[in-house]
Amino acid sequence: MEKYIMAIDQGTTSSRAILFDHSGRIVNSAQKEFTQIFRKPGWVEHDANEIWLSVLSVMATCLQQAGIQPSQVAGIGITNQRETTVIWNKDTGLPICNAIVWQSRQTADICDKLKAEGYDDLFRKKTGLRIDPYFSGTKIRWMLDSVPGAQKLAEEGKLYAGTIDSWLIYCLSGMQAHVTDYSNASRTLLYNIYEKKWDPQLCKILNIPMSMLPEVKESSGIFAYTAPYHFFGCAVPIAGVAGDQQAAMFGQGCFLQGSAKNTYGTGCFLLMNTGTVPHASNNGLLTTIAWGLHGEIYYALEGSVFVAGSAIQWLRDQMKFFPKASMSQEFAERADPDNGVFLVPAFTGLGAPYWDDRCRGALFGITRGTTREDITKATLDSLCYQTRDVLEAMEQDAGICIKHLKVDGGASANDYLMQFQSDLLQCRIIRPHDVETTALGAARLAGLALHYWTMNDFEQAGRNCVEYAPKADKQRMDGLYAKWKQAVASARMFSD
Ligand SMILES: Nc1ncnc2c1ncn2[C@@H]1O[C@H](COP(=O)(O)OP(=O)(O)O)[C@@H](O)[C@H]1O
Numbered sequence: 048m049e050k051y052i053m054a055i056d057q058g059t060t061s062s063r064a065i066l067f068d069h070s071g072r073i074v075n076s077a078q079k080e081f082t083q084i085f086r087k088p089g090w091v092e093h094d095a096n097e098i099w100l101s102v103l104s105v106m107a108t109c110l111q112q113a114g115i116q117p118s119q120v121a122g123i124g125i126t127n128q129r130e131t132t133v134i135w136n137k138d139t140g141l142p143i144c145n146a147i148v149w150q151s152r153q154t155a156d157i158c159d160k161l162k163a164e165g166y167d168d169l170f171r172k173k174t175g176l177r178i179d180p181y182f183s184g185t186k187i188r189w190m191l192d193s194v195p196g197a198q199k200l201a202e203e204g205k206l207y208a209g210t211i212d213s214w215l216i217y218c219l220s221g222m223q224a225h226v227t228d229y230s231n232a233s234r235t236l237l238y239n240i241y242e243k244k245w246d247p248q249l250c251k252i253l254n255i256p257m258s259m260l261p262e263v264k265e266s267s268g269i270f271a272y273t274a275p276y277h278f279f280g281c282a283v284p285i286a287g288v289a290g291d292q293q294a295a296m297f298g299q300g301c302f303l304q305g306s307a308k309n310t311y312g313t314g315c316f317l318l319m320n321t322g323t324v325p326h327a328s329n330n331g332l333l334t335t336i337a338w339g340l341h342g343e344i345y346y347a348l349e350g351s352v353f354v355a356g357s358a359i360q361w362l363r364d365q366m367k368f369f370p371k372a373s374m375s376q377e378f379a380e381r382a383d384p385d386n387g388v389f390l391v392p393a394f395t396g397l398g399a400p401y402w403d404d405r406c407r408g409a410l411f412g413i414t415r416g417t418t419r420e421d422i423t424k425a426t427l428d429s430l431c432y433q434t435r436d437v438l439e440a441m442e443q444d445a446g447i448c449i450k451h452l453k454v455d456g457g458a459s460a461n462d463y464l465m466q467f468q469s470d471l472l473q474c475r476i477i478r479p480h481d482v483e484t485t486a487l488g489a490a491r492l493a494g495l496a497l498h499y500w501t502m503n504d505f506e507q508a509g510r511n512c513v514e515y516a517p518k519a520d521k522q523r524m525d526g527l528y529a530k531w532k533q534a535v536a537s538a539r540m541f542s543d
């Protein structure tokens with residue numbers, strides 16, 4: 048009987064299960080959205096149990112629809128929204144409160160205090176990250192402060208903390224395993240990416256008992272086996288784990304130093320492989336672990352943009368401009384290309400390269416004649432301007448000029464967006480026909496561990512791609528970019 052690899056892609060807005068066959072083809076997939084909880088302005092939370100149930104449900108649907116037996120699943124790869132943090136009781140398996148999502152700003156005060164105490168440099172030197180509400184460490188601190196009795200339970204060794212991969216593995220394994228991979232550990236603000244271990248000094252500063260933290264493993268290898276009662280009677284190996292942006296990089300085949308990809312999802316994440324040596328940034332980027340594989344750790348430089356596709360969702364859901372995100376393309380194409388409208392979508396502050404958690408969004412250049420089309424164009428353009436911000440920082444850090452950019456993610460389906468990106472960067476944009484690169488990356492990591500595939504299979508895997516080449520005049524694009532920088536500076540000044 049033919050065997051398959053199942054990828055679980057647990058994203059910010061939905062959970063997906065995708066089955067791949069040996070040729071790397073998608074056999075079937077299932078997707079389920081879950082609730083976004085906004086209890087206060089700037090806060091974003093998820094119900095970890097709802098996430099777990101959504102994952103179980105898409106796994107079942109995916110197999111049933113394809114008529115494939117659970118015993119035909121050779122292994123599972125998990126990829127996840129990163130930084131989002133869950134704390135649960137290790138005996139009951141119950142989360143102590145909602146999961147705090149990567150986008151949430153609710154730990155801004157904790158971060159301000161740490162910065163005022165002069166810790167920014169220490170955290171940066173050990174973790175490659177910066178003190179920002181984005182990362183897991185201050186989220187754990189916030190939960191231990193906010194749930195009565197939690198700190199005591201944590202000190203008694205009764206609580207586990209983890210990113211979504213750890214939570215799902217704990218659930219899938221029938222409460223047996225508390226594990227994560229290098230790429231997810233590197234997003235917590237607690238993991239020393241140079242010494243490759245949880246850092247006792249950083250845990251002490253945040254007063255987080257180290258017994259809460261998972262064991263860190265290579266991204267490709269056996270993490271646990273599914274408990275038969277959760278996985279339809281089978282003990283299936285969970286054999287690959289990586290944060291979704293790193294998994295997308297693996298799925299895009301960015302195996303060589305200097306190769307980069309940009310994912311346009313809820314946010315936008317540009318990552319460049321820097322090989323087996325971590326590369327510190329002088330331009331507001333993060334140094335992070337790409338994956339651990341075959342005894343080596345590979346690193347990446349990352350530009351994290353917090354608001355990208357979610358700005359299109361805002362136009363759809365709050366502004367009611369259109370019923371479907373894909374319609375943003377025809378709206379933007381109808382707008383006057385020289386309308387002079389700029390949107391700075393700092394809805395949850397600004398990430399790389401600005402790192403301004405207090406900045407708020409702003410719209411510039413509107414007149415009595417400004418239309419929905421103009422604002423939609425400005426919103427799509429803002430994804431491209433933010434990408435240029437991080438790409439320029441990356442080129443300076445790495446001392447190279449990027450000639451082409453591999454792209455993926457839901458919003459990369461938008462042709463207007465891709466063409467404007469190519470024009471603005473004056474470089475080729477390459478989009479695979481199948482943009483499920485995140486899931487493919489997780490499947491590949493699992494498939495490697497199980498000898499279902501070899502690296503050779505990936506290097507030879509040809510992919511059908513669409514290419515966009517620059518059509519617009521460079522000078523005009525540089526002029527627009529200068530206006531964008533002005534808009535960002537004005538938004539930041541206003542928010543002060
Ligand atoms: N054709 C499109 N044009 C612009 N934005 C889009 C389009 N299709 C999807 N999006 C946006 O992309 C995001 C979904 O992409 P996806 O990669 O599934 O995100 P995530 O993994 O972060 O949940 C949504 O925010 C949506 O608004």
Ligand SMILES: O=P(O)(O)OC[C@H](O)CO
Binds near residue numbers: 128
């Ligand atoms: O779930 P996504 O695709 O929005 O990705 C979120 C990132 O991992 C956050 O760092």
